[in-house]
Amino acid sequence: MAGKKTTFEVYRGDAKGGARQSYETEVGEGMVVLDVLHQIQREQAPDLAIRWNCKAGKCGSCSAEVNGKPRLTCMTRCSSLDLDQPVRVEPMRTFPLIRDLVTDVSWNYEVKKKIKKFKPRAPDAPDGTWRMDQKDVERVQEFRKCIECFLCQDVCHVLRDHHKHAEFAGPRFFIYTAALEMHPLDSENDRLTDLRERDGLGYCNITKCCTDVCPEHITITDNGIIPLKERVVDDHWDPLTGLVNLVFGRPKG
Amino acid sequence: MADIQTHEYDVLIIGAGGAGLSAAVVAAAAGVKVGVVCKSLLGKAHTVMAEGGVAAAMANVDDRDSWRVHFADTMRGGQYLNNPRMAELHAQEAPDRVRELEKWGALFDRTPDGRILQRNFGGHAYPRLAHVGDRTGLEMIRTLQDHGIHSGMEVHMEVTCTRLLKDGNRCTGVFAYDREKGRFRVFKAGAVVLATGGVGRAYEINSNSWEYTGDGHVLAYDAGAELQDMEFLQFHPTGMVWPPSVRGILVTEGVRGEGGVLRNKDGKRFMFDNIPDNYKAQTASDEEEGWRYTQGDKRARRPPELLTRDHVARMINREVKEGRGSPHGGVFLDIAWIKPRVPGGAEHIRKKLPGMYHQFKELAELDITEMPMEIGPTTHYMMGGVRVDADSQMSSVPGLFAAGECGAGLHGANRLGGNSLSDLLVFGQRAGQFAVEYAKKNGRGKVSEDEVKKASEAALAPFSRSGGKGENAFQIQGELQKMMQAKVGIIRSPGEVQEAIGEIAQLKKRGQAVVVEGNREYNPGWHTALDLHNLLTVSEAIARAALERKESRGAQTREDAPGKDPEWGKVNLIVKKGDDGQMQIRREPIAPMRPDLKAIIEEIG
């Protein structure tokens, strides 16, 4: 298996500063960017900091920016990149840097904690279980595919360029809220005010960049954010219930 | 120790996978102070990767199912080396644990009448696996995580434990470092629960993440606890084999559950060639019957592709060895063939197996609705682990509990698919409950300054060695993986295993000379250096137990001793650190089964 000699420019540094450093290495058949990073780690830079777990696109740990695009490095095949040019690998820009490609994503965990938790309605059957339709379940399952890679958070300009971390929950948590709101069993009535007042849903101007980068192909904007916006408006001004109920199923009560 | 941060908890849990979070949630609900420590970020533990489903005899799809059948299936799958009490508790409690997840927000796929849908899996007599497409583990961990963060537990992410601390015989805490800055931490606790998962990174071809270095196994072993069944390491029959960089990544058994079949290069369904006697009565006699089984025909018997994993892995191994394999050293797994037989064709496959569809599309540029996959065995799951009391999950060290993959007893010589996720829920919860009880009774313990000092010196050793001809941790890890793959793999010969034990000793020596570059901040070179002790110790335990058990049973296949030996069916192997620091191994007779449980086995078979 003849590898192709390629230059990888990998960001090295920490909160105090840093720069891209060039590594020349061989890219073999089928290799993904994470494989290359591991190879560099093994052969040239044992202290190169990378975060990863599953190497199969399932855990959302290995997020970084490859040639400027937010990607899972374990699912980015080198054959999809132009290897005649140096390949740039940098940490996610929206979060504080810990070291090299590892960023501090703890803010996301704080945001989630504030969102009101799932509250099931009373069970449907005497044995304490519920009955649900597969099609109602599927609508929510789309959002529950989220692997919390935070790439959508990374790309969203409200966070990336305007640093509204204190007032804006970001696309990941909009669809998290949407999943709770659309959950066939949920009976919590109180999340919409939070979305409007605390989570800054209004800052989103529907650029759809989040949907574009989502490795789970979740239609974040169209299926999550837009219906939420309609619902928030509806909750606040109280017109148009018909349309909203169409999207979310029956109103809660 | 001024520079060491100290935390105190009633119950401290090491690990935030399904087992650790189950323990944490129940412990926090009991009102005690609960801490959780994990090497990765919350929600990224290995459990997130589980695909096929969680086994629980809810009888939603086939009302002939019951805990008794699940019990009998688990015991048969484990070749009767399982702890019967654990198998009983597991079968009885799994349905409630799965329903509990639903109460916490999990959304499983549904039956037409709106209940939780269940699918077929190897070794289970009836459709028994509750699932969410092929991302069941994600659903499970996210549910536990999202429920858990509101329960009051405190989570320390990216913190690695390197040693258990004891007060006399009792486990009273943990020494750890944080990955971010490399600072040391001491956790004092009333009780400690190990939920650290498995050991697959000791092998070159594996389906596991970097975390699977056997930490919990070795933390317990070093603290004087007993390990059990270490010879039983499951090789999953279907891992990816091509391209090389994805070798080992799992292809869920769900593919076979949905009708996928195994073929050799001549297109032959070779699994029909050799069906073990104790499964003959339950196995389809021809391809048509097997197909009907996968499509829910209750009169049909399962296709041989759904026999237990140990058997399927050996059969694949044989095809490859005898020259009937696929181009890249595997065999073919074909799901595309069902297209004309199901409504929706390709769309049906994509819907049932979305993860697999994407995995092959993106990593191998192969469309599984068009082409067969190339697959081969991959190191997957450790049946062996910390020996625990069946009811409470407490180890032989008081105050130290273990649950999930790092525990032992439920699975015996071979685990059935789906029985791990249920194991995590059932025994994670039990460990949490009993740890609370223990902590309440005994209070928080003391830790010794001296032990902490020793632990921190050991952790810093790779920095203090002078450079020069120092060893590289990645290099040693790589050599160990290759060696274990070659010499303590699916088929074991005593000569090779003996050699392996010698080589492990050599690698241990070299491990003592590892030198680390850079500083303590997020330094994978250092982390790998510290993992080596665990990897080498579990490897030794696997090799010694494999050498000792002179028979072939479940996941252990001995070239020199094919077939089961009834005498060996009466004992578990126990590994323990001797007073001299050397690894000791002994045979522990299996207690006679309770008559009522025995009656179930005799009735169901």
Ligand SMILES: Cc1cc2nc3c(=O)[nH]c(=O)nc-3n(C[C@H](O)[C@H](O)[C@H](O)COP(=O)(O)OP(=O)(O)OC[C@H]3O[C@@H](n4cnc5c(N)ncnc54)[C@H](O)[C@@H]3O)c2cc1C
């Ligand atoms: C690809 C794949 C698919 C699978 N599919 C299925 C399936 O369909 N059904 C099924 O039943 N089983 C399945 N399994 C098996 C099952 O997923 C695992 O056995 C199970 O998830 C293990 O859970 P756990 O809670 O024991 O450990 P894990 O989920 O692995 O969690 C271990 C935790 O311990 C922490 N940890 C480890 N060491 C340390 C340390 N030294 N210090 C601090 N923290 C530490 C880790 O950070 C992690 O949080 C699958 C496994 C794989 C690999």
Ligand code: SF4
């Ligand atoms: S659609 Fe909204 S949330 Fe998504 S990236 Fe654009 S502004 Fe951000």
Ligand code: SF4
């Ligand atoms: S929504 Fe998509 S991009 Fe955002 S965190 Fe989840 S998986 Fe990642």
Ligand code: FES
């Ligand atoms: S390593 Fe898990 S998504 Fe990349």
